[in-house]
Amino acid sequence: MNKEAEFNTKDIIEVNQKTIEHLIKCxxxxxxxxxxxxxxxxxxxLVNEMVIVGNRDTYIHPHRHPKGKDExxxxxxxEMTVFIFDDSxxxxxxxxxxxxxxxxxxxxxxxxxxxxxxxxxxxxVVYHEVFTGPFQKERDVEYASWAPSETDPVAVxxxxxxxxxxRP
Numbered sequence: 001m002n003k004e005a006e007f008n009t010k011d012i013i014e015v016n017q018k019t020i021e022h023l024i025k026c027x028x029x030x031x032x033x034x035x036x037x038x039x040x041x042x043x044x045x046l047v048n049e050m051v052i053v054g055n056r057d058t059y060i061h062p063h064r065h066p067k068g069k070d071e072x073x074x075x076x077x078x079e080m081t082v083f084i085f086d087d088s089x090x091x092x093x094x095x096x097x098x099x100x101x102x103x104x105x106x107x108x109x110x111x112x113x114x115x116x117x118x119x120x121x122x123x124x125v126v127y128h129e130v131f132t133g134p135f136q137k138e139r140d141v142e143y144a145s146w147a148p149s150e151t152d153p154v155a156v157x158x159x160x161x162x163x164x165x166x167r168p
Contacts, residue, residue, distance in 0.1 A: 003030050003031060004030045004032065004036065005035065005037075006026075007041060008039050008040065009041065013039055015037070015051055020053070020076070023036075023037055023126070024126075026053075027054070027055060032058060032059075033054070033058050034053060034054045034055065034058045034060075035052070035053050036050045036051065036129075037050060037052075038050050039051065043133060043134060043136070044134045044135075045133045046134065047130065047131075048131040048132075048133040048134075049131075050128070050129045051076070051126065051129075052126070052128075052129055054080070054120040054127075055120060056121060056122060056123050056124075056125075059156045060117060060118060061117075061144065061147060061149065062089070062116065062143070062146075063117070063141050063143050064113045064114060064115045064116065064142050064144075065113055065140050065141065065142075066113055066140060066142075067112070069113075069131065070109060070132045071109070071110050071131045072110070073127045074107045074127060075097045075098055075100075075102075075106050075107075075125065076099070076126040077124070077125065078098070078120065078121070078123075078125035079096070079097060079102065079104065079120075079125060080127065081094060081095065081096055081097065081118070081121060082094075082117070082118045082119075083095075083118075083163055085117070087115070088146065089115070089144060091166045091167075091168045092168050094166070094167065094168055095108055097127075115144050117163075119160060119164065
């Protein structure tokens with residue numbers, strides 16, 4: 001088992017509150033306070049589905065995927081904001097997401113190679129991600145040069161504070 005992910009090996013997998021509690025426990029113990037359960041058996045499959053848990057202090061470097069690599073997020077528990085950027089790093093859209101009953105957007109799909117970044121707002125956010133596979137990180141994820149690296153925690157904190165105040 002990876003420190004931030006595990007792959008499903010069963011023919012039928014069920015996700016329930018006990019599963020979410022397990023994923024949060026794994027995220028607490030992970031270095032970057034995030035964890036994912038890959039519902040698919042291999043990144044080589046045409047559809048990659050994950051249940052992802054992120055802590056409010058989690059930073060995912062703004063990134064984009066090549067054309068034809070769509071992704072969607074469905075919030076199961078908690079809240080997050082998804083930022084969409086132009087090529088210079090300017091916020092062009094802000095999507096406030098929450099659970100189905102929150103009145104916020106609970107499902108979004110990105111069918112373009114726009115730069116994006118999800119930021120958890122609650123202590124823990126749990127969401128279902130679907131990504132067009134097969135997945136090869138070095139080919140399918142391009143990180144924004146205009147955003148701070150995960151290795152610079154001071155810059156990351158300042159960047160996230162600034163983003164959360166930004167309205168396009």
